[in-house]
Amino acid sequence: MWKAIAFYLVSGIIVESLIADPADGTLEVLLRTVMAFTSIATLLLAIRKWHYFGQLFTAIFICENFIMTLAIGAEVLDLVMVMEHYEHREEVSMGLAAFLVVWYISIISYIFRQMFSFRMYISIIAAFSYFVLTYGLPMLFMDI
Template sequence: MNLLIKYLSLCWFKNNPADLFPSKSFMWKTVVFYLISGIIVEGLIADPADGSLEVSLRAIMALSSIALLLLIIKKRHYFSQLFTAIFICENFIMTLAIGAEALDFVMVMNHNEYREIISISLAVLLVSWYIAIVSYIFRQLLEFKMSTSIISAFSYFILTYGIPMLFMDI
């Protein structure tokens, strides 16, 4: 539990993922939670079968993107730390997204006239926060400059969300 709290602190831009050493069990539990929470969110938005496939593709893209980045910059020994840090923070954001989806459902049922504005605002906030967190993790763990970490985080977001989404549209 202590390790989880330390990883969650990354969501508030505290701690350094280089100082955190996850066990294999902790890493795989993170992946399982990622898959389950992603399937819930995608199931609320679209067809559960398509959502499950898209979440699986995102997980594959995330793992391969992280591995490729670390191979290119010759820091593959950081894989478990980087992978776990990103996935824990993404799981936190995904949990908030589930709450946002539930709020959207309630607003639809209550015919709230500001539902669309609120939902889009929450989505933009969560995506921006996610990119900021991943940027922070890159900057802390890989010692990237600010501009490089932001570009890398945005690229990572496009790779892990954009490509699977495009694949699902085909």
């Protein structure tokens, strides 16, 4: 679990540093990690399955790491498109970002569904809520 978190922190800081200021990016990644821990702990306490914490946290962070690795690739592709003056760079970048977000929510939803036997719509709502809590709130906090 700790190796997955360390990889997430390093890869997240790389991605955020490519997008914004390195100090802001580091703070945002740390806030996302705290929010992930808090969200998962709250969910497990609410459904009284605390004994799954290590397993769920590791599964989610392996997913996070996979998506973060793909996001680094997308950032590199964006840089190449900027250097080549590709005309539709923004559309390609936004399309890749949307694809990664949808794929991320799908994977987290699948993890919730398999681990807790949630119905599909409940797992999708839980995954979307998790996404908003772990990405939306830190981003909102950084904008303030």
